[in-house]
Amino acid sequence: MSSELLLDVTRLVARSWTKRSATGIDRVCEAYGSHFRERARAVVQHRGVVKVLSRRDSDKLFEMLLQPGESFRSKVLRFAPLALARSPSRIDGNGMLYINPSHTDFDLPTHHEWVAKSNLRSVYFLHDLIPLTHPRLTSAHAVKRHLGRVRGLLRHGYGAIVNTRATMVELTKFASKRRLGLPPVTVAPLAGAELQRASASASNRAAPCINDEAEPYFLAIGTIEQRKNYGMLLRVWERMASEYGASCPKLIIVGQEGPQSSAIFETYRAKPELSRFVRFETGARDGDVANLLEGARALLMPTHAEGYGLPVVEALQHRTPVIANNIPSFQEIGQGIPMLLDVEDEGAWKRAIGRFAFTDHERDRQINMMGHFVPPTWQNHFAIIDPWLESLANDEQVAIKRMQVEC
Missing domain, CATH: 3.40.50 (Rossmann fold)
Structure with missing residues (x-):
């Protein structure tokens, strides 16, 4: 044209x-x-x-x-x-x-x-x-x-x-x-964005301070707002912290503050024990996200609704497993690789995260399928x-x- x-x-x-x-x-x-x-x-x-x-x-x-x-x-x-x-x-x-x-x-x-x-x-x-x-x-x-x-x-x-x-x-x-x-x-x-790793000198907030072998962590990406359903993740992590204690995996939430984000931060601050295992990164750059994706046990996308879901595509491009809400857009763009769960079943999310934190056949299945993923361009x-x-x-x-x- x-x-x-x-x-x-x-x-x-x-x-x-x-x-x-x-x-x-x-x-x-x-x-x-x-x-x-x-x-x-x-x-x-x-x-x-x-x-x-x-x-x-x-x-x-x-x-x-x-x-x-x-x-x-x-x-x-x-x-x-x-x-x-x-x-x-x-x-x-x-x-x-x-x-x-x-x-x-x-x-x-x-x-x-x-x-x-x-x-x-x-x-x-x-x-x-x-x-x-x-x-x-x-x-x-x-x-x-x-x-x-x-x-x-x-x-x-x-x-x-x-x-x-x-x-x-x-x-x-x-x-x-x-x-x-x-x-x-x-x-x-x-x-998806072609995310390039940030050098250690360019990023002192994200991946360089995480050792994924010693400290398994999960990543959630997206604007901090009600629709992304981060409140559910905080509830899951509260239960996991109580059950796992010091061995509880970490959660890093990356995104800029959006509408109604104050309620999410209020919930977070009301549970001081969560700060040991959950942190928010509101100013992360693309290089930081690339670093974090490479070490994460999985990307978590419990969002209630998405028109598309670029973080899912970007995670799969980085060969990072995905646990996401079972919605039509994720069924379509995930090409059969992500583990899709109903967000109303918080117990299922807790069990899946607990398994993915260590060795799990479902996580291995996703990694083995990454070679078949055809990223949109x-x-x-x-x-x-x-x-x-x-x-x-x-x-x-x-x-x-x-x-x-x-x-």
């Missing part, structure tokens, strides 16, 4: 500015920026205000975003005022594709008005429907916004990208239940996406169907 398109980089700008650790959605935005930078004009938006950068300014912005460095803020402050001032809010796209690889603002009616008035064909990456399928795990505001995103995609989108068949099933159910049309949907699995992802986008750009029947839906 070589024709020009528009790529929304709003989330990339925000993450580079705040310097926060990358989430799964952030990694997708980075991959889309890298792949499309040679043919894309950058779009930035904020609550209905949209700017479309020229190709020249887009090239400069992509360069800054994909290699942010310590001077990113000063570069943006010099670049943005003039670039935004000369960037139109609306263009005549003549049916050009607009790709939004994050969840940025397509819940807003003003966003879809901009798409229509700019004569664009919008393609949205829907990473999950979790706020709608599991509303108790998030806030009412998050549910409302995600409902707007999914409705907006179904009513106005020319196409939808999803990461698993499980997400496509949920989207299809939602559309059918509400009698909304479904635009063309493609499933393109996500590549970005090359394969875009081998699916590029021809599909080309078909959307050239298919007038899609345009006619979308016009009928909107009318």
